[in-house]
Amino acid sequence: MHPVIERVTQRIEARSKKLRQDYLQRMEQARQQGPHRGALSCGNLAHGFAACDKGDKGELRSLTKANIAIVTAYNDMLSAHQPYHAYPEQIKSAVRAVGSVAQVAGGVPAMCDGVTQGQPGMELSLISRDVIAMATAVSLSHNMFDGGLLLGICDKIVPGLMIGALSFGHLPFIFVPAGPMPSGITNKEKARVRELYAEGKVSKDELLEAEAASYHSPGTCTFYGTANSNQLVIEIMGLQLPGSSFVNPGAGLREELTRVAAQQATRITDLGTDYRPIGQIVNAKSIVNGIVGLLATGGSTNHTMHLVAMARAAGYLIDWTDFAELSDVTPLLTRIYPNGEADINHFQRAGGMAFLIRTLLDAGLLHEDVETVAGSGLRRYTQKPELHDGKVTWVEGPSASLDEDVLRGFERPFSSHGGLCLLRGNLGRAILKTSALPEGAGTVTAPAVIFSSQHELDAAFKAGRLDRDCVVVVRFQGPKAIGMPELHKLTPPLGVLQQRGYKVALVTDGRMSGASGKVPAAIHVTPEAVDGGLIAKIEEGDLIRVDADSGTLELLVDESVLAQRQVAKIDLTESHFGMGRELFGGFRQQFSGAEQGASALFEPVPFPDHSS
Known part of the structure; x- marks a missing residue:
């Protein structure tokens, strides 16, 4: 080993x-307790096999x-x-x-x-x-x-x-x-059409045709x-x-x-x-x-x-x-x-x-x-x-890859390390997926642009407000805030900004899942904004450093200044009602942090001290 x-x-x-x-x-x-049917009363067992055919009933009666x-x-x-x-x-x-x-x-x-x-x-x-x-x-x-x-x-x-x-x-x-x-149309072609749509260069009908040819x-x-x-x-x-x-x-x-x-x-x-x-x-x-x-x-x-x-x-x-x-x-x-x-x-x-x-x-x-x-x-x-x-x-199975553009052996990997990076710093702990990053794209230091939803970012992109080097911060997206939805609407506009030559990164307490790709994205930021995480104190224009090479996530603002700032608050009521969301308030309140599994099912237990 x-x-x-x-x-x-x-x-x-x-x-x-x-x-x-x-x-x-x-x-x-x-x-x-043994085969559990043996613990059932006759009435219990009869209910359990009432709808079975005669043969299955006989087998279930035998308990063997x-x-x-x-x-x-x-x-x-x-x-x-x-x-x-x-x-x-x-x-x-x-x-x-x-x-x-x-x-x-x-x-x-x-x-x-x-x-x-x-x-x-x-x-x-x-x-x-x-x-x-x-x-x-x-x-x-x-x-x-x-x-x-x-x-x-x-x-x-x-x-x-x-x-x-x-x-x-x-x-x-x-x-x-x-x-x-x-396989349908290539994933590369699907992504290309999505980015063209984000720029307003293809119609919604053309986008739907591409999506339907992919998911078919x-x-x-x-x-x-x-x-x-x-x-x-x-x-x-x-x-x-x-x-x-x-x-x-x-x-x-x-x-x-x-x-x-x-x-x-x-x-x-x-x-x-x-x-x-x-x-x-x-x-x-x-x-x-x-x-x-x-x-x-x-x-x-x-x-x-x-x-x-x-x-x-x-x-x-x-x-x-x-x-x-x-x-x-x-x-x-x-x-x-x-x-x-x-x-x-x-x-x-x-x-x-x-x-x-x-x-x-x-x-x-x-x-x-x-x-x-x-x-x-x-x-x-x-x-x-x-x-x-x-x-x-x-x-x-095969002892050699049948297509080394897709799958390789240990001797000639695509990268010497896996596809995930842990980021640590004063903004907390976050995950960054590195396996799809272009060469040199993993380190970005730029002013923050702040949003509280992916829809706000989409509107800002379409208005041309993001045509610059920036670290996009999308906060109040964590488990306790709104259930931690995936933020896939961020991917096409940020990808377009990157193609235009801008240095861009994302910092969020939300999720990007398996589709996060070529834009460096510090996701699952913990502690999240509603738990008082420092992400809730970021202000427009603050310098943020996202560095996959050194594994750091830093808000480059003096601690004395941060001590004077208030934690941002927003009204999340709109995300707590409608489409059945009002039924799950108890879950949101009980959610653990992302690093503890983002679950409401388990008693909290102390995790290791990572301060060092």
């Missing part, structure tokens, strides 16, 4: 010892056959989740063929950030992760199940399903993906945002079948992978001889593996919150210093949009997960000695699935 990978893993284990012990003790107590919960995020507005429509019947049939039973235990909400970008509903996006976690727990609360299949792909949905499943950590769970849509069919969006980052991280953590992440919907291999996942879920319950509960699979080593996979591919910055919350659900404390130290020794091995021109289908054809995991294992950057839903050891995931005579088999 690389010594830094080992050191960070050991530090996480030591830091989390008491929390992890408490978690494992609770999970063992739950396991000792596994009952697999299906928790689904299906809806047919999300292109990624529309293929799930047929999955429950496929799963039930597959499970029945091996003598067990599957039931849809419940559905969880699944919103599309692509639809809500720039709209009021986007302010419910991050909140929805905790709602999904709770809905998962409710789905599993009937004591009817011996294991589960989790049907989810997109941004907050996979982390929410994971957190909910970990509260039933004595049960095994397998994530079942549905795959990305085939069932399946996950093909750029490397949070949805595809979810799939990669979950697979590298051993919670999906090897090579199952990026097989397109409708393919014969896709259907066979779903069948195998369903039947494998029955084999790893406590009723069999290969018990693999999720609470044991998710440990410090698998969490570090997930972070390394994210960094090696320039994945979504949302996971600097999601992985923190997911780890916390399993009794582990991780923070941005862990991410930063791992990033320093993890090479960037992919170029997938927004960190390049290729999409996720190109990554799959270049060697995909099998080659990525092989090269990271061989470099000592992943823990091989982990448990997975497919068996012991991560080396199993260097194999790829193929369809032979209608059945899936696993064969050795």
Whole structure:
């Protein structure tokens, strides 16, 4: 193992010892109750199988056959989740063929950030992760199940399903993906049209045509945002079948992978001889593996919150210093949009997960000695699935990249370090995604221009007020303020300013997610403005330094001057009502900071002192 990978893993284990012990003790107590249907009264059990056919009722009466919960995020507005429509019947049939039973235990909400970008509903996006976690727990609360299949792909949905499943950590769970849509127009062309529209050079009809040619069919969006980052991280953590992440919907291999996942879920319950509960699979080593996979591919910055919350659900404390130290020794091995021109289908054809995991294992950057839903050891995931005579088999994946413009080995990476940088300074702590930055763009010192929404910035850009070197500050966007929406409307105008030759950067307590790209963006600034963070004291024209090279984020104003300033206040009422937002005031009040996972679900615990 690389010594830094080992050191960070050991530090996480030591830091989390008491929390992890408490978690494992609770999970063992739950396991000792045995197959939970045995604890149900006759009336309870009769309700639980009332709608089943005669054969399934008999199996559930016996208490010896596994009952697999299906928790689904299906809806047919999300292109990624529309293929799930047929999955429950496929799963039930597959499970029945091996003598067990599957039931849809419940559905969880699944919103599309692509639809809500720039709209009021986007302010419910991050909140929805905790709602999904709770809905998962409710789905599993009937004591009817011996294991589960989790049907989810997109941004907050996979982390929410994971957190909910970990509260039933004595049960095994397998994530079942549905795959990305085939490639549409190139991501480069899509970005070009967006920037032309921001400048008023193309019409709205032309913009819609470009967007519709990109997002054009069932399946996950093909750029490397949070949805595809979810799939990669979950697979590298051993919670999906090897090579199952990026097989397109409708393919014969896709259907066979779903069948195998369903039947494998029955084999790893406590009723069999290969018990693999999720609470044991998710440990410090698998969490570090997930972070390394994210960094090696320039994945979504949302996971600097999601992985923190997911780890916390399993009794582990991780923070941005862990991410930063791992990033320093993890090479960037992919170029997938927004960190390049290729999409996720190109990554799959270049060697995909099998080659990525092989090269990271061989470099000592992943823990091989982990448990997975497919068996012991991560080396199993260097194999790829193929369809032979209608059945899936696993064969050795490629030992060399099939397209070095998209995916490379450890010996010739695109960069010697991962795609994330931790910024520290008097403005607090922030994340900056470096993997898509042009050469020399990572350091900007310029006067501040202040906004309290992405819409204000858009108006200023169109009025020509930003045609200069500047650090754009968009504040009061954090979890407690308005639920921390993603601020994708910032990307096109800031990209245009950069193309015009101006030195520009962004500082915000909001999010940019997997689509943050070529503009240096200090995001997730913590503490946020409504928590009294220094970002709330910045005034127009103050010099700010954003420096990815040195990892600093500084407001260059004398401390004596800052001491005299008042913290800015704004009326956020407009963001707290309408589109259902009034129902989530309690969540906003309870949110932890971004570095603690931006969650309302967990009791606060002290994090390490980073003052040094």
